[in-house]
Amino acid sequence: xxxxxxxxxxxxxxxxxxxxxxxxxxxxxxxxxxxxxxxxxxxxxxxxxxxxxxxxxxxxxxxxxxxxxxxxxxxxxxxxxxxxxxxxxxxxxxxxxxxxxxxxxxxxxxxxxxxxxxxxxxxxxxxxxxxxxxxxxxxxxxxxxxxxxxxxxxxxxxxxxxxxxxxxxxxxxxxxxxxxxxxxxxxxxxxxxxxxxxxxxxxxxxxxxxxxxxxxxxxxxxxxxxxxxxxxxxxxxxxxxxxxxxxxxxxxxxxxxxxxxxxxxxxxxxxxxxxxxxxxxxxxxxxxxxxxxxxxxxxxxxxxxxxxxxxxxxxxxxxxxxxxxxxxxxxxxxxxxxxxxxxxxxxxxxxxxxxxxxxxxxxxxxxxxxxxxxxxxxxxxxxxxxxxxxxxxxxxxxxxxxxxxxxxxxxxxxxxxxxxxxxxxxxxxxxxxxxxxxxxxxxxxxxxxxxxxxxxxxxxxxxxxxxxxxxxxxxxxxxxxxxxxxxxxxxxxxxxxxxxxxxxxxxxxxxxxxxxxxxxxxxxxxxxxxxxxxxxxxxxxxxxxxxxxxxxxxxxxxxxxxxxxxxxxxxxxxxxxxxxxxxxxxxxxxxxxxxxxxxxxxxxxxxxxxxxxxxxxxxxxxxxxxxxxxxxxxxxxxxxxxxxxxxxxxxxxxxxxxxxxxxxxxxxxxxxxxxxxxxxxxxxxxxxxxxxxxxxxxxxxxxxxxxxxxxxxxxxxxxxxxxxxxxxxxxxxxxxxxxxxxxxxxxxxxxxxxxxxxxxxxxxxxxxxxxxxxxxxxxxxxxxxxxxxxxxxxxxxxxxxxxxxxxxxxxxxxxxxxxxxxxxxxxxxxxxxxxxxxxxxxxxxxxxxxxxxxxxxxxxxxxxxxxxxxxxxxxxxxxxxxxxxxxxxxxxxxxxxxxxxxxxxxxxxxxxxxxxxxxxxxxxxxxxxxxxxxxxxxxxxxxxxxxxxxxxxxxxxxxxxxxxxxxxxxxxxxxxxxxxxxxxxxxxxxxxxxxxx
Numbered sequence: 003x004x005x006x007x008x009x010x011x012x013x014x015x016x017x018x019x020x021x022x023x024x025x026x027x028x029x030x031x032x033x034x035x036x037x038x039x040x041x042x043x044x045x046x047x048x049x050x051x052x053x054x055x056x057x058x059x060x061x062x063x064x065x066x067x068x069x070x071x072x073x074x075x076x077x078x079x080x081x082x083x084x085x086x087x088x089x090x091x092x093x094x095x096x097x098x099x100x101x102x103x104x105x106x107x108x109x110x111x112x113x114x115x116x117x118x119x120x121x122x123x124x125x126x127x128x129x130x131x132x133x134x135x136x137x138x139x140x141x142x143x144x145x146x147x148x149x150x151x152x153x154x155x156x157x158x159x160x161x162x163x164x165x166x167x168x169x170x171x172x173x174x175x176x177x178x179x180x181x182x183x184x185x186x187x188x189x190x191x192x193x194x195x196x197x198x199x200x201x202x203x204x205x206x207x208x209x210x211x212x213x214x215x216x217x218x219x220x221x222x223x224x225x226x227x228x229x230x231x232x233x234x235x236x237x238x239x240x241x242x243x244x245x246x247x248x249x250x251x252x253x254x255x256x257x258x259x260x261x262x263x264x265x266x267x268x269x270x271x272x273x274x275x276x277x278x279x280x281x282x283x284x285x286x287x288x289x290x291x292x293x294x295x296x297x298x299x300x301x302x303x304x305x306x307x308x309x310x311x312x313x314x315x316x317x318x319x320x321x322x323x324x325x326x327x328x329x330x331x332x333x334x335x336x337x338x339x340x341x342x343x344x345x346x347x348x349x350x351x352x353x354x355x356x357x358x359x360x361x362x363x364x365x366x367x368x369x370x371x372x373x374x375x376x377x378x379x380x381x382x383x384x385x386x387x388x389x390x391x392x393x394x395x396x397x398x399x400x401x402x403x404x405x406x407x408x409x410x411x412x413x414x415x416x417x418x419x420x421x422x423x424x425x426x427x428x429x430x431x432x433x434x435x436x437x438x439x440x441x442x443x444x445x446x447x448x449x450x451x452x453x454x455x456x457x458x459x460x461x462x463x464x465x466x467x468x469x470x471x472x473x474x475x476x477x478x479x480x481x482x483x484x485x486x487x488x489x490x491x492x493x494x495x496x497x498x499x500x501x502x503x504x505x506x507x508x509x510x511x512x513x514x515x516x517x518x519x520x521x522x523x524x525x526x527x528x529x530x531x532x533x534x535x536x537x538x539x540x541x542x543x544x545x546x547x548x549x550x551x552x553x554x555x556x557x558x559x560x561x562x563x564x565x566x567x568x569x570x571x572x573x574x575x576x577x578x579x580x581x582x583x584x585x586x587x588x589x590x591x592x593x594x595x596x597x598x599x600x601x602x603x604x605x606x607x608x609x610x611x612x613x614x615x616x617x618x619x620x621x622x623x624x625x626x627x628x629x630x631x632x633x634x635x636x637x638x639x640x641x642x643x644x645x646x647x648x649x650x651x652x653x654x655x656x657x658x659x660x661x662x663x664x665x666x667x668x669x670x671x672x673x674x675x676x677x678x679x680x681x682x683x684x685x686x687x688x689x690x691x692x693x694x695x696x697x698x699x700x701x702x703x704x705x706x707x708x709x710x711x712x713x714x715x716x717x718x719x720x721x722x723x724x725x726x727x728x729x730x731x732x733x734x735x736x737x738x739x740x741x742x743x744x745x746x747x748x749x750x751x752x753x754x755x756x757x758x759x760x761x762x763x764x765x766x767x768x769x770x771x772x773x774x775x776x777x778x779x780x781x782x783x784x785x786x787x788x789x790x791x792x793x794x795x796x797x798x799x800x801x802x803x804x805x806x807x808x809x810x811x812x813x814x815x816x817x818x819x820x821x822x823x824x825x826x827x828x829x830x831x832x833x834x835x836x837x838x839x840x841x842x843x844x845x846x847x848x849x850x851x852x853x854x855x856x857x858x859x860x861x862x863x864x865x866x867x868x869x870x871x872x873x874x875x876x877x878x879x880x881x882x883x884x885x886x887x888x889x890x891x892x893x894x895x896x897x898x899x900x901x902x903x904x905x906x907x908x909x910x911x912x913x914x915x916x917x918x919x920x921x922x923x924x925x926x927x928x929x930x931x932x933x934x935x936x937x938x939x940x941x942x943x944x945x946x947x948x949x950x951x952x953x954x955x956x957x958x959x960x961x962x963x964x965x966x967x968x969x970x971x972x973x974x975x976x977x978x979x980x981x982x983x984x985x986x987x988x989x990x991x992x993x994x995x996x997x998x999x
Contacts, residue, residue, distance in 0.1 A: 160423070200405075376398050426463060442511075518538065552599075613658040672739075688719060
């Protein structure tokens with residue numbers, strides 16, 4: 003973590019900068035700050051304190067007790083980069099959010115010809131007297147000059163590494179000191195390391211970051227204090243090796259003590275070995291960290307003390323049973339994680355809060371991953387601290403130069419000196435984090451140069467970790483040189499096997515990219531994935547099928563690791579497991595099962611063979627046919643006959659190549675015998691198709707699928723409801739296909755089959771008193787509402803679905819809030835007869851949820867209501883929206899058929915203790931009185947007391963509502979069901995029956 007910045011020659015700028023005065027931060031300034039035109043706000047944005055955003059200690063691996071955070075509102079101006087100072091300030095900017103971000107309060111682009119100036123005042127505490135005052139920057143993108151009291155202290159180049167200056171000589175005797183920073187950023191015009199930043203966001207390139215984007219802070223340090231640490235665990239030697247470097251290259255005595263363990267003293271700059279007997283090893287399952295204290299002594303007196311930590315773990319590549327494996331602590335570990343790009347819709351490169359930063363790691367762990375790949379970005383030190391503490395293995399990329407896009411005027415030459423310098427800084431600053439096990443020098447050959455030299459530099463700087471020379475070189479120019487430890491390939495979308503050279507570990511550094519549009523992402527109108535799905539269930543199923551392939555490749559083909567694209571959506575890329583604002587698209591439990599290789603998704607049962615297993619005959623043409631070419635009655639006598647599949651031999655992973663196809667387009671027809679199918683089988687029918695590239699498929703003339711892009715293997719694809727209905731089970735059916743070739747390989751073939759959901763259902767049965775009967779049924783999704791009753795109902799034996807008194811009066815639809823605002827991911831809760839016959843219900847109660855920080859917007863609510871009405875054939879006056887409160891036991895719901903009213907009321911939902919406050923609020927009484935339905939929730943344990951239930955009824959009736967219902971809400975929140983009753987006593991009895999379960 004050595005700081006290699008050197009102060010530049012000093013000169014006075016008093017005459018030039020005297021006019022650049024800065025006003026102290028006023029109290030009202032913070033109150034006036036707000037995000038500017040945010041495309042999306044994450045739920046953490048509301049927690050930002052503009053007086054001190056990101057207040058946490060910024061350097062967890064080298065801590066001191068005294069420091070000062072300089073984050074907050076600064077003045078800013080954007081001028082021509084040739085200018086020497088801003089004549090007028092443009093306003094205030096919230097540091098450390100990049101100027102392009104909504105959270106900065108500015109949201110302006112910085113062009114290559116611009117300069118961005120920052121300015122603020124600060125005061126040095128009096129008790130820091132006698133020490134050196136260091137000014138630290140976590141990161142500034144890209145070039146900056148720093149001025150203190152109108153004198154230039156120094157400069158720095160590089161957008162990803164921390165740097166600091168000793169500003170002691172520049173401080174005056176005045177109480178208030180002045181700080182100014184000048185920034186320029188060419189972004190993509192000078193060949194600098196920039197990762198996914200571009201001035202023309204599109205495809206896989208995103209909004210750039212310019213200026214200060216990590217914490218700015220002050221720190222007092224004694225002369226000869228600790229400047230840098232190198233910590234290397236030695237698991238086999240049961241010790242940790244520590245090198246302490248001091249400011250001024252002092253060789254004073256340092257002492258190193260492991261908390262609760264051994265200590266040792268020696269000269270600074272020398273490697274000291276501290277015993278760690280019977281070490282507790284760091285791993286994703288047990289991320290144990292040892293605390294350590296280091297003191298500096300001068301003439302027998304302690305002049306500096308810092309805190310740090312380390313993890314005892316080893317990482318290496320070795321042959322196991324004839325296969326190259328990756329070994330953590332001497333044992334093979336399949337490293338599996340998501341691609342994590344570290345972008346935010348409101349903060350761009352900067353997370354809104356430390357909790358947000360930590361969340362990405364927490365959710366990665368919750369999803370069952372043990373690894374993440376930090377993709378061509380470097381995070382603040384606290385991100386790596388959280389990875390260390392929570393136990394997430396990190397593959398760390400070097401941010402690439404010349405990433406994918408080309409600026410106007412042509413692609414610049416790679417700045418090789420900058421790349422080498424910043425690669426060294428990356429390792430120097432992050433080398434002590436136990437979570438990091440691998441350095442990735444290049445990604446997909448972007449800006450690739452001097453591979454042998456750069457790999458050698460990385461190995462020399464850090465021989466304790468793995469080196470990946472080029473993740474995903476294949477198809478991107480390569481070539482693979484074999485200097486690193488891994489043979490790392492990027493197939494999309496499905497994973498596949500590659501033959502690794504001898505001595506190299508086989509890895510899939512990217513795969514997947516399953517797309518799903520969800521939530522209110524304003525970019526997703528043009529959103530894309532490497533393949534697309536229509537709802538969460540489809541995404542989960544396809545994801546699990548891919549992980550099943552990984553399991554096989556690991557066991558049979560030596561696959562050591564895999565990285566799924568990706569953790570979150572990023573702008574127009576909609577292939578995340580989470581939306582861009584960090585709402586889950588999927589059920590984390592099923593994804594975690596897949597990631598633990600406990601579930602490999604639906605099981606495909608073939609009904610109509612593809613070319614892999616049978617000789618399949620098609621009619622086809624390479625010439626554009628008439629508009630009715632897909633209709634059964636179309637005359638195709640001029641078409642040719644050929645055996646499937648169709649394509650080119652060099653296309654990977656294909657089935658049988660029956661007929662060569664190397665033109666831009668092909669039209670095919672195939673008549674198939676479809677066996678007799680019951681309703682459930684027909685609902686599960688899918689295409690098993692390999693298409694490269696764009697494809698349209700028709701069943702008996704009706705469009706079944708329309709997919710752009712390609713598959714790199716056979717994949718199960720759901721078909722439209724209209725096409726499904728056009729099929730004729732037990733008869734011959736026509737399947738017509740148009741496939742268009744773009745670039746790369748090309749191939750088309752298909753089969754038909756059914757997908758067994760392969761999701762276990764509980765088999766427990768019977769109510770406690772023996773009066774009940776078990777009812778379990780799975781419904782197939784037919785519109786936007788997913789009807790999945792994967793749980794059991796316990797109903798009295800004399801249950802009558804037509805009864806209207808004392809029995810269920812409404813169907814309850816519950817959409818889990820933390821799964822985002824996906825209107826297709828709605829659970830249906832209610833007795834099967836009611837679910838199947840929703841049109842006979844007095845009303846349907848729909849709960850989209852109002853979790854903290856996320857309220858559905860009116861457009862989303864209207865879309866949800868429309869889908870419910872269509873699904874159950876009911877009028878709008880019988881569908882009500884409810885806002886489930888956050889108040890635990892005894893919560894309450896608002897029932898309204900008006901989306902605007904619901905969106906306004908949802909944020910004020912409260913728990914039972916807040917009811918009295920709500921009833922007392924005169925301005926809300928009229929609103930509450932007009933609600934058509936009140937549904938009072940009790941919980942399974944403890945049962946809401948009868949007296950409390952009756953008290954609630956009485957209280958609500960006082961404000962005029964006669965439509966008070968009681969609802970059960972037992973067991974797991976997302977696999978539950980609700981019944982609604984008028985009678986509190988019957989409600990209580992039903993609860994007691996369920997408690998007996």
